[in-house]
Amino acid sequence: MDWECVIGLEIHAQLATKSKIFSGASTAYGAEPNTQACAVDLGLPGVLPVLNREVVRMAAKFGLAIGAHVAERSVFARKNYFYPDLPKGYQISQYELPVVEGGHLDIELEDGETRRIGVTRAHLEEDAGKSLHEDFHGMTGVDLNRAGTPLLEIVSEPELCSAREAVAYMKKMHSLVRYLEICDGNMQEGSFRCDANVSVRPKGQKEFGTRAELKNLNSFRFVERAIDFEIERQIAVIEGGGEVVQETRLYDADKGETRPMRSKEEANDYRYFPDPDLLPVELDRGFVEEVRKTLPELPGEKMERFVTHYGLSRYDAGALTASREMGDFYEAVVKASDGDPKLAANWVMGDLSAFLNKHGKEITESPVSAEMLGGMLKRIVDNTISGKIAKDVFEAMWNGEGDADTVIESKGLKQITDTGAIEGIIEQVIADNPKQVEQYRAGKDKVMGFFVGQVMKASKGKANPQQVNELLKAKLG
Amino acid sequence: MALDRDDVENIAHLARLAISDEDIPEYATNLSRIMELVEQMNAVDTADVVPMAHPLEMSQRLRDDEVTETDQRSEFQKNAPATEAGLYLVPKVIE
Numbered sequence: 001m002d003w004e005c006v007i008g009l010e011i012h013a014q015l016a017t018k019s020k021i022f023s024g025a026s027t028a029y030g031a032e033p034n035t036q037a038c039a040v041d042l043g044l045p046g047v048l049p050v051l052n053r054e055v056v057r058m059a060a061k062f063g064l065a066i067g068a069h070v071a072e073r074s075v076f077a078r079k080n081y082f083y084p085d086l087p088k089g090y091q092i093s094q095y096e097l098p099v100v101e102g103g104h105l106d107i108e109l110e111d112g113e114t115r116r117i118g119v120t121r122a123h124l125e126e127d128a129g130k131s132l133h134e135d136f137h138g139m140t141g142v143d144l145n146r147a148g149t150p151l152l153e154i155v156s157e158p159e160l161c162s163a164r165e166a167v168a169y170m171k172k173m174h175s176l177v178r179y180l181e182i183c184d185g186n187m188q189e190g191s192f193r194c195d196a197n198v199s200v201r202p203k204g205q206k207e208f209g210t211r212a213e214l215k216n217l218n219s220f221r222f223v224e225r226a227i228d229f230e231i232e233r234q235i236a237v238i239e240g241g242g243e244v245v246q247e248t249r250l251y252d253a254d255k256g257e258t259r260p261m262r263s264k265e266e267a268n269d270y271r272y273f274p275d276p277d278l279l280p281v282e283l284d285r286g287f288v289e290e291v292r293k294t295l296p297e298l299p300g301e302k303m304e305r306f307v308t309h310y311g312l313s314r315y316d317a318g319a320l321t322a323s324r325e326m327g328d329f330y331e332a333v334v335k336a337s338d339g340d341p342k343l344a345a346n347w348v349m350g351d352l353s354a355f356l357n358k359h360g361k362e363i364t365e366s367p368v369s370a371e372m373l374g375g376m377l378k379r380i381v382d383n384t385i386s387g388k389i390a391k392d393v394f395e396a397m398w399n400g401e402g403d404a405d406t407v408i409e410s411k412g413l414k415q416i417t418d419t420g421a422i423e424g425i426i427e428q429v430i431a432d433n434p435k436q437v438e439q440y441r442a443g444k445d446k447v448m449g450f451f452v453g454q455v456m457k458a459s460k461g462k463a464n465p466q467q468v469n470e471l472l473k474a475k476l477g
Numbered sequence: 478m479a480l481d482r483d484d485v486e487n488i489a490h491l492a493r494l495a496i497s498d499e500d501i502p503e504y505a506t507n508l509s510r511i512m513e514l515v516e517q518m519n520a521v522d523t524a525d526v527v528p529m530a531h532p533l534e535m536s537q538r539l540r541d542d543e544v545t546e547t548d549q550r551s552e553f554q555k556n557a558p559a560t561e562a563g564l565y566l567v568p569k570v571i572e
Binding site: 017018019023024025026032033034035036037038039042044050051052053054055056073075080082083084089096097131132133136137138139140141142143144269271274276278279280281282 | 491493528530531533535536537538539540541542543544545546548549550553554559561562563564565566567568569570
């Protein structure tokens, strides 16, 4: 039987505020345990939550960026369950009236197609603390620094059809929240994480199959592997005559499998109700319009502009706009190089990206600045150096030997374009290789390559290749 | 809607309330009466009524995004039954 899968993602993006969603405690990562957990975060009796304006502004910004409805009125609710890293016994979240409703995200698939994925809703909530299960004399240690950190939970429609699509959606969302500067996107620190609802059904069937919720997917690679594993598992269960159980499963990265999680709360009976400690949040249109003015150029818009303005392919434009920093760097290179956007694109995506990968650096940490790279490209365009020599110049710049002009000067890499000088080298090469000259003149065109190589070698790679070709043909002709 | 013994035990467990066996019938009766009241309210046509999220006719005040709290861990941990290395210790939750 042919099967198809249905996937929906719940992405938790930690909002990049200075203080928590309902208290004035710091959200800085990596502090000593419980030094950033105040009375509100600890759920001590008598405290009241007060909502952080910035959190609401960021949620509205996100809603506008995905073409969603930013609710005039949204309500916080209590999600009740008991766990030691949740001191109040409930998580403040949003249930019936979330701050963002509807919206969509367009993802690019590998075959070049674009698919529009619906976003059901995005709601605000507080994060829980962290339980440490190492041995504290048979007890569990609890660090509540993270408790009360603002999260935006972004829920997609069940419209993703493969693990690859799910990853494409997650990457696009990751890029978007960073463009919007509402989340730092740091997955190692848990600032951007994801749960996946996965089910399978016979191809063509309308009803959804029973779904499993996969948790603990904190990298793009894990999302893909966990979903692929889960699809295979569910198909095997059904084909083996069994039934898929609705449950929460944990992805084990070491074993590359998903397995049932010990239940946190029986049957997920959260008994939501409106939180009496918080009044409804009312956003007037003026507030929303003010937020709209702060929207930056979004990834999709930037990509379209790169295609039309710089004449790049959609693939190149997509790669160069994957992050805001990358797009900014590229544009600075084009500006500094006085043109040839295609050449700039090749260098940013080619040699520069390769060096960054090799040294584990972000583009913002590149020792070769956009101005330096642009300056070097200028020297390629005006024929001072060849593309091949440029690779040596680039490496020297990377190693801190100065800008392109300094490196070209100090290493004597200036291209030889003087016809007389090149002719001199050619004459010497011809004189040294009478046998090959004979072969060429006898009709063996392939020997040309040998001559070009010899001339380039004799000029230490500095002779202008086009001129070498032309002059050689004339001399040997 | 009448609640039976199992419902009462389930609700008590979800709320982590220890209740004595002999009190269960009374809880079942009282809770069932509350449910009857809810059913009575459910019967009213509220199609044109905006659901009330809070009895106060006000909207939420927002505060500026500023860190105003200082570290008071040592004070808070005086009230905790067990702490170690800055952590609050609780009975083990994963076996």
